[in-house]
Amino acid sequence: MGNPPPHRARKRFGQHFLHDQHVIHRMLDAINPQPGQSLIEIGPGRGALTFPLLERCKQLTAIELDRDLIVLLQEKSRAFGQIHLISADVLKIDLSTLDLPTPYRLVGNLPYNISTPLMFHLLEYSDLIEDMHFMVQKEVAQRIIAGPGSKHYGRLSVMLQYHCQCDYLFDVAPGSFSPPPKVDSAIIRLLPHASLPHPVANIEQLALVVQSAFSQRRKTIHNSLKTVIDCARIAELDIDPGARAENLGLEDFVKLTTLIIDS
């Protein structure tokens, strides 16, 4: 039997493989994996993070879409520990059905084409998750941590910060990957809140309010929400009806949503 043909990076799977040992070490330090923890890696690829993670914690679960990588990962992992590979699209995985003790620690150098929908998908399971360490496009990382007044502030910031404490850890340059992506990258840490600082009765309703408020950023909040809420009632919440979405905090969006739900 000869060696299998070398694996070629596939664009449609968002494959950019990390090869920078310095970045890999910094990620491992940030994650600080320990034996006994339920570690889940998304998109292990050729194992750049997988093998060092396995070496430290001896077992992990990994979800990989590219079937050609599964055999390679399975074989190479043996030297480091025990890997449980799930050959599937992570967007279709129901985390509540995994045969693993909770809470989960999720890690991954995410495929950039699905990173935003993926984070929204994972937030549905935030009760099961201890923390998440992800490599994302730098611009996405900036949007995740942005606050009111920042040009990066928007729907992603509000919805992620509703569920999690969001930290920007460090930047990663395109040259750290093969092939190099066209954009800069960054590592983020998401810590689901043990109890929500600003809970709302209906999260879908919050998502709708945030979406309509930011869909036309230049509009005042009174204008974007005028079909569902009247101006005087916005002022009663101590929110300036003439403010724009980009100037409202998470707490304001929660107050507006609660008013709509209660009215």
Ligand code: SAH
């Ligand atoms: N972790 C590796 C690979 C990162 S590239 C490294 O750092 O080198 C992104 C990885 O996610 C690829 O292996 C790609 O095949 C995988 N992937 C892409 N879409 C996916 C999906 N929907 N579900 C699971 N894995 C996916």
